[in-house]
Structures are given as structure tokens and as C-alpha cells.
Amino acid sequence: MSVQIIPLGGLDEIGKNILAIKHGNEIIVIDAGLKFPNQHQPGIDFILPDISYLIKNKEKVKAIFITHGHEDHIGALPYIIPKINVPIYASKLTSDLINIKLKDAKSFPEYEINVLQPREKVGIGKFSIEFFRVCHSIPDAMGIAIRTKEGLIIHTGDFKIDHTPVDNKIIDFQALSEYASEGVLLLCSDSTYAEISGYTPSEKVVGQTLDKIITNAKSRIIVATFASQISRIQQIIDSAIKNYRQIAITGKSMLKNITMATNTKYLKTPKNAIIPIKKTNEISKNQTLILATGSQGEPTSALVKMSLHQHKDIKIEKEDTVIISASPIPGNEMLVSKTIDNLFKLGAEVHHSKTSFVHVHGHASQEELKLMLNLLKPKFFMPIHGEFRHLYSHGKLANAAGVDPSNIFLLNNGDILQIHKFQADVIDSLSQNEIFVKGNYTWQDPGNIMNERINLSKNGIVILSATVKEKPRAIVTQPIISSIGVPNLCEKNKISEMLKSNAQSYLEKYVSNEIDLDQLNIKLQSSSKNLIYKETFQRPNIALEINISK
Incomplete structure (x- = not known):
């Protein structure tokens, strides 16, 4: 078999x-x-x-x-x-x-x-x-x-x-x-x-580097790593205790995993070593170490919020030491790089996998x-x-x-x-x-929705709206032009006025029974695309909203 x-x-x-x-x-x-x-x-x-x-x-x-x-x-x-x-x-x-x-x-x-x-x-x-x-x-x-x-x-x-x-x-x-x-x-x-x-280096080699950075840091330390990196977290906790620092945790997954691993003895954490994140503002910065999510630059993670000055409890200051103890997953490189840049701009000293041996x-x-x-x-x-x-x-x-x-x-x-x-x-x-x-x-998604998203992100969208009446045919509201992500196309500039004029001419053809509603949509879509390309060499997406009034 x-x-x-x-x-x-x-x-x-x-x-x-x-x-x-x-x-x-x-x-x-x-x-x-x-x-x-x-x-x-x-x-x-x-x-x-x-x-x-x-x-x-x-x-x-x-x-x-x-x-x-x-x-x-x-x-x-x-x-x-x-x-x-x-x-x-x-x-x-x-x-x-x-x-x-x-x-x-x-x-x-x-x-x-x-x-x-x-x-x-x-x-x-x-x-x-x-x-x-x-x-x-x-x-x-x-x-x-x-x-x-x-x-x-x-x-x-x-x-x-x-x-x-x-x-x-x-x-x-x-x-x-x-x-x-x-x-x-x-x-x-x-x-x-x-x-x-x-050969791949041992995890203990990273522990030695982390311990050296933690020992030499003069002020607050923030370490971001994967919440599931229990062995790495243990080494960070050990070094923090050795250097008389109390530990705080920020990030939902980090808090849950550390709590679970401590309760099940996979993490050895001395009693009272971990304090609530809000308490860190009550003790000296050189006595604190914060474990955080965000090693991959995730937009809603704790470290990214800190890098944008949006974290409710932690504000990055000069002389803070930040350690990103992970390497970017393929696809996350730009997010991680931007986070590092923002942390440096706020005055932090940042150690990451390209500059220090903080990850294997x-x-x-x-x-x-x-x-x-x-x-x-x-x-x-x-x-x-x-x-x-x-x-x-x-x-x-x-x-x-x-x-x-x-x-x-x-x-x-x-x-x-x-x-x-x-x-x-x-x-x-x-x-x-x-x-x-x-x-x-x-x-x-065989490709349709994702291709549409990529197209929108690259080209933006122009929205043309108007309202017409069917019986009898009439223009109820004049054409309105709006756009998202398209440069040089605002409400009252030359191209917007040209688009409105073009739309008005096709609406009048509809009213005079030269074209029906389907033809109005097709011709207005095509002519608007051609006009924008001729004037700007851009090909934004065109969305028509031809509303029918009863």
C-alpha cells in the first residue's frame, strides 16, 4: 500500500x-x-x-x-x-x-x-x-x-x-x-x-552580546523580539536581573506568552522582577528594561508605536538603548528599516542584526x-x-x-x-x-483583488459623479470631480475643469437621446481616461457614479 x-x-x-x-x-x-x-x-x-x-x-x-x-x-x-x-x-x-x-x-x-x-x-x-x-x-x-x-x-x-x-x-x-x-x-x-x-551559531552566543549591551547601557533599555522566542527572552531576563534592572512588558502577545511560560516553568523569573509598564515612569530609567513586540515593524506593535511617539506609556528619549533581537522576515525589511530610522531620529541608540550580533x-x-x-x-x-x-x-x-x-x-x-x-x-x-x-x-484571490489593490496604490483613482433623470431625461446635478492619490488633479484646476466639461457634453448627449445610459458610462469612462493621459501621461483608475433620480 x-x-x-x-x-x-x-x-x-x-x-x-x-x-x-x-x-x-x-x-x-x-x-x-x-x-x-x-x-x-x-x-x-x-x-x-x-x-x-x-x-x-x-x-x-x-x-x-x-x-x-x-x-x-x-x-x-x-x-x-x-x-x-x-x-x-x-x-x-x-x-x-x-x-x-x-x-x-x-x-x-x-x-x-x-x-x-x-x-x-x-x-x-x-x-x-x-x-x-x-x-x-x-x-x-x-x-x-x-x-x-x-x-x-x-x-x-x-x-x-x-x-x-x-x-x-x-x-x-x-x-x-x-x-x-x-x-x-x-x-x-x-x-x-x-x-x-x-554551521549556525549557538543561541548562547547571542546571550553574550545581549548581556554586554545591557551591562553597558546608561539609561533605559527596550528589547524587541518575537513573543515566542522563550529562550531569547530567558537570556534577556537573566541579564536584566544581573544588572539590577526591573522588567516591564508591552505588547499583548508578549505579555500572554511570558505569563504562560512563567506559569509552566519554561521561563525562570524571580518574584517581583516584572512590574507593570506604567510603573516604569516611577523608577530610575537605568533600572528598567522593557520587553516589547514589534521586531518585524508591525504597524500596531509596541515598538512601532514608540518609534512614532504614539505609545501611551513609553516615550523614546535620548540615551535610550533599543535592541531589535530578530532579523526581518522576507517582505518586512522596509517596515523594520523605517522603524529603526524613526528610533534613531528620536535619539535612541539602536542595535539590530545588521550592526550587532543580537540575533541568530x-x-x-x-x-x-x-x-x-x-x-x-x-x-x-x-x-x-x-x-x-x-x-x-x-x-x-x-x-x-x-x-x-x-x-x-x-x-x-x-x-x-x-x-x-x-x-x-x-x-x-x-x-x-x-x-x-x-x-x-x-x-x-486568484489575483484579481490583489492586482486591483496594487493598481490603486500605484496609480490612484479619479471619481466622477453626476445625477440624471430618466423620465423625462434631464441633468439633475452637474459633474463633480474628486481624486485620491493622483497629483495635480484638484477640484478647480485646469484638468478637473476639462473633465467636467467633457462629462457635461456626454450628459447633454444622453439628455438629447443621442446615447443611452450604458453608452454614457462607456464613452465617459473611455474619454476621461484619454483626456487625463493626454494632459498628464498618467493612467489613474476611473470610477463613475452616474446616479439615477426618480
Whole structure:
């Protein structure tokens, strides 16, 4: 009986990680992540994977297994569980982060989440599944071993090989050795940093840099990082305590995650070390450290509000030290750069990933990827989690490590890879559309709405309105011209007057029965576009509002 591997996200992109594995009439899902928009997707909060295949095969889906608690692996759960309410399996910290996320969702159904310990086996139909510990930029990150009748499948999740992790829990080499002895049919491995030579530095190296900056700071310190970076937050807290600073938190997700991690002992925080944000104005600035959201330049985040002088409790001052302990997610570079510029303008000293060693990524570089390949020696290899160049580079590493080129599969989202013990082939491909989210509204967009938004942002819009009467035909209100985002086109300038005159002439043709209402709209649209281009060499969008008076 063959096994089918069906990536529904995470390939040829950063984020939106989700993979379905079908064995007979049973399907398990690994991860359920979202993706953040890029600069060509204006006005979007985030993007979800297309799970049409899972909805269509709803009765076959038996469980969702989550490798770790980052948004690109759990962020889509609030949108998936209401449609496919199956048990979720995750490590302890990951399950706590999922609970926070799902409980925040409004009108959410009852759901089942199970904490699975490393090496603890769970049987799901024809599958036997277990987690094994890996290192990443968040504690309790797991890889997954999936046993099927065809053979053993290993999914690494996001990982790096860190011999000195902050929580002292290294990758489980013994488990990897046992899997290799058993024989690995397919390896699905993290490709995010497959282009980077050498090894990824340890998280502890960042801690040393952060401690040096915190020790030398003369006034208030503000540190922005991902709210899920529990290991990083622990190092910041440790340094703050060592330097006799009290800690305040600003940002909803940061406050929730630190509260949860402290209550569950994933964060060790001395009693009374954390104070309310409003209390920071009552003590000396050189005795405070503020943990904030906003490392990605998110418009509503705490750090961005500070950079714009809009934060209700914190006003950036000269001699403040700001540390952005993260690197920009692709697509967020301009937002982060603007935030840094604004902080400098307000007098802060800013340390970020381009100027200080305040961040290391949580993904394996080439030597670690080769080590994983050489340890497991898979028959088939499928690089996951990355843009195409990352998948391609990882494929080359696999070939160099001895995997037959015909057994290396660089897939697209929606491809169906069918695997037997001795053969694997791509047998079909599912049509996939991204799902956009804005506020509480979601929609599939084959390109229409996004293209319209891009067009509006580039060209602006001219609005021409008038009111006419049908029986008898008459002009009720004269043409009015307004515009948004179009330079040199105001109410009373030359071009506006020309547009009004042009519109008036077509309205008079309508009144004299030379053209009907449909022709009026078509001719007015076309003539207005031509007139604007002739006078300005611009092509703004034209919106007509021809109202009918009874």
C-alpha cells in the first residue's frame, strides 16, 4: 500500500508550513502555519494555506501534529480547526501556545489537544508516530518519525544542531541513530538556510552580546523580539536581573506568552522582577528594561508605536538603548528599516542584526544539513520549508551526501508524491490558491483583488459623479470631480475643469437621446481616461457614479 506526501504550503515560500500524509484511507497533517504578506500584497494581515483537499477528504483526516510553536507552524489552526476538528498533538510548550491562540479566537468550537512527550509513540490508524527532540529558536521543538507499512518517514521540523542550547536540551542523536539503523525511506528536511555555508551559531552566543549591551547601557533599555522566542527572552531576563534592572512588558502577545511560560516553568523569573509598564515612569530609567513586540515593524506593535511617539506609556528619549533581537522576515525589511530610522531620529541608540550580533537564526546551515543527511541516509529525499532556491541548494547537498538524483524531489505546493518501498513518483498536482486574511474576513484571490489593490496604490483613482433623470431625461446635478492619490488633479484646476466639461457634453448627449445610459458610462469612462493621459501621461483608475433620480 503506497504512501502519498502532499505539501499544501511551505514550498517555494517562507511560511505557511503544512504537509499532509495519506496512507490508505487515513490522512495525518503536519503543522498548520500562516505566512506574512510581502510588499506586493498591500493591506493584508496574513495568508493561510489552501486546505480544500483536506476539507474534501474530511472523513479521512485523523490528526494534526505540530512540530513547534511559531506562527508559520501554528498560525492557521484557528481557521482550520472549525472546518476539520481533529485531535492536535504537540509538545508541552507548543500546546500551551496553541491554547492561547485558539482561546483568543471568537466563537471557537471545542477542540482536543494532546501533549506528546519525545519518543512517546501514538498510533493513528495505519500510522505509528513519535516526536524526537530538535533544537530551534524556541524550546520544545520536535521532529517527527512516522512509521508506515512502506517504511519510516522522518520530518525534521525546523531545526539546527546547537550543542549548547539555552535550555541544555540538545538534538536527540540517539533517536536519529536508531532511525538510521531501522532504515529511513523518506527524509523531509528544513531548507530555510540551505544556502548558508558552515554551521549556525549557538543561541548562547547571542546571550553574550545581549548581556554586554545591557551591562553597558546608561539609561533605559527596550528589547524587541518575537513573543515566542522563550529562550531569547530567558537570556534577556537573566541579564536584566544581573544588572539590577526591573522588567516591564508591552505588547499583548508578549505579555500572554511570558505569563504562560512563567506559569509552566519554561521561563525562570524571580518574584517581583516584572512590574507593570506604567510603573516604569516611577523608577530610575537605568533600572528598567522593557520587553516589547514589534521586531518585524508591525504597524500596531509596541515598538512601532514608540518609534512614532504614539505609545501611551513609553516615550523614546535620548540615551535610550533599543535592541531589535530578530532579523526581518522576507517582505518586512522596509517596515523594520523605517522603524529603526524613526528610533534613531528620536535619539535612541539602536542595535539590530545588521550592526550587532543580537540575533541568530534557528535553522540548520549547510554542514548541519549534511550531517542530518549522512546520519539518516534516506532512500528518498524531499527538501521542505523554503523558497525554491533553498530547496534547490538542499537538493544539491543531498546528492553530494549520496542520495541518488532520481530520488530527490523538489516539489511545488499541491504536488502528490506517491512512495512505495522501492519507487517514488509525482503522480498528480492539486490546484492551490492562497487565502488572504484582513480583519475577520478571508477570501481566495486568484489575483484579481490583489492586482486591483496594487493598481490603486500605484496609480490612484479619479471619481466622477453626476445625477440624471430618466423620465423625462434631464441633468439633475452637474459633474463633480474628486481624486485620491493622483497629483495635480484638484477640484478647480485646469484638468478637473476639462473633465467636467467633457462629462457635461456626454450628459447633454444622453439628455438629447443621442446615447443611452450604458453608452454614457462607456464613452465617459473611455474619454476621461484619454483626456487625463493626454494632459498628464498618467493612467489613474476611473470610477463613475452616474446616479439615477426618480
